[in-house]
Amino acid sequence: NAGVTQTPKFRILKIGQSMTxxxxxxxxxxxxxxxxxDPGMGLKLIYYSVGAGITDKGEVPNGYNVSxxxxxDFPLRLELAAPSQTSVYFCASSYPGxxxxxxxxxxxxxxxx
Amino acid sequence: xxxxxxxxxxxxxQEGRISILNCDYTNSMFDYFLxxxxxxxEGPTFLISISSIKDKNEDGRFTVFLNKSAxxxxxxxxxSQPGDSAVYFCAARGTPDSSNTGKLIFGQGTTLQVKP
Numbered sequence: 001n002a003g004v005t006q007t008p009k010f011r012i013l014k015i016g017q018s019m020t021x022x023x024x025x026x027x028x029x030x031x032x033x034x035x036x037x038d039p040g041m042g043l044k045l046i047y048y049s050v051g052a053g054i055t056d057k058g059e060v061p062n063g064y065n066v067s068x069x070x071x072x073d074f075p076l077r078l079e080l081a082a083p084s085q086t087s088v089y090f091c092a093s094s095y096p097g098x099x100x101x102x103x104x105x106x107x108x109x110x111x112x113x
Numbered sequence: 114x115x116x117x118x119x120x121x122x123x124x125x126x127q128e129g130r131i132s133i134l135n136c137d138y139t140n141s142m143f144d145y146f147l148x149x150x151x152x153x154x155e156g157p158t159f160l161i162s163i164s165s166i167k168d169k170n171e172d173g174r175f176t177v178f179l180n181k182s183a184x185x186x187x188x189x190x191x192x193s194q195p196g197d198s199a200v201y202f203c204a205a206r207g208t209p210d211s212s213n214t215g216k217l218i219f220g221q222g223t224t225l226q227v228k229p
Contacts, residue, residue, distance in 0.1 A: 004156070033216070035219075040122065040221055041221060042117075042119075042202065042219045042220050042221040042222055043157075043202065043219040044219075045216055045217075045218075048216060058216070090156055090157070092156075100145060100147065100204075100206050100217050101147070101159045101162070102149075102157075102159065102217060103159075104149075104156030104157050104158070105156050106154070106155050106156045107154070107155070107156055
C-alpha cells in the first residue's frame with residue numbers, strides 16, 4: 001500500500017521557469033490537499049480538492065494552479081517560479097468525516113534560484 | 114493571522130522524563146484537534162486527536178489534554194524516548210464551510226529532542 005506518492009523529491013528551478021509537482025494516492029480518498037512548509041511557519045494550505053473536477057483555493061494560492069481529473073491524482077503547477085516559492089511542498093489526502101486524519105506524502109523540496 | 118500557535122520552537126528533555134508540548138488556538142469554533150509527528154525528510158504522520166466534546170484522550174505513552182475555556186491543548190509523552198525526537202505539529206479542524214471540507218489549520222511546529 002503506497003499511500004500518497006510525491007515526485008520529484010528534490011528540484012532546483014531558475015526564476016521564471018515552470019514545473020509540475022506530482023501527487024498520487026491509492027487509498028480512494030475523496031479529499032486532497034497541497035501544503036507548503038516554510039521554516040518556523042508551519043504548514044500553509046495552497047489548494048485543496050473535495051473530489052475529481054472540484055478544486056478550491058487555500059490560504060496561499062498565488063503563483064500556483066491545480067487540477068483534479070481523477071480521484072488518484074492532484075498535480076500542483078508552478079508558473080513563473082519566484083524565490084518566494086522556495087519551500088517544502090506536501091501533498092495529503094483524507095476521507096470526509098470529522099476526524100480529518102490526513103495521510104501525507106514525503107514531500108518535495110523545491111529551491112528557486 | 115495565526116489561528117493555531119505553538120509558541121515553543123524547541124524542547125529538550127531527558128529520556129524517561131515527561132515531554133509536554135503546548136498549543137494555543139484563537140477560534141472557538143474549532144471542533145477537532147490533532148497532533149502530527151514529523152521526522153526529517155518524511156511527511157507528517159498522525160499521532161493522536163481529540164474532539165472538542167472531550168478534555169482528554171490517551172493512547173499508550175501519548176495523552177492529549179484540551180482546555181476549551183483557555184483555548185489550549187497539550188500533548189504529554191510519558192516516558193519520553195529518543196525515538197520521539199521529531200517535529201510535532203498541532204492542528205485544528207477549521208469551521209466547516211459550504212463544501213464541508215473542514216480543512217486542517219496547522220501550528221508552526223515544536224522540535225522535540227529526547228536525550229539518552
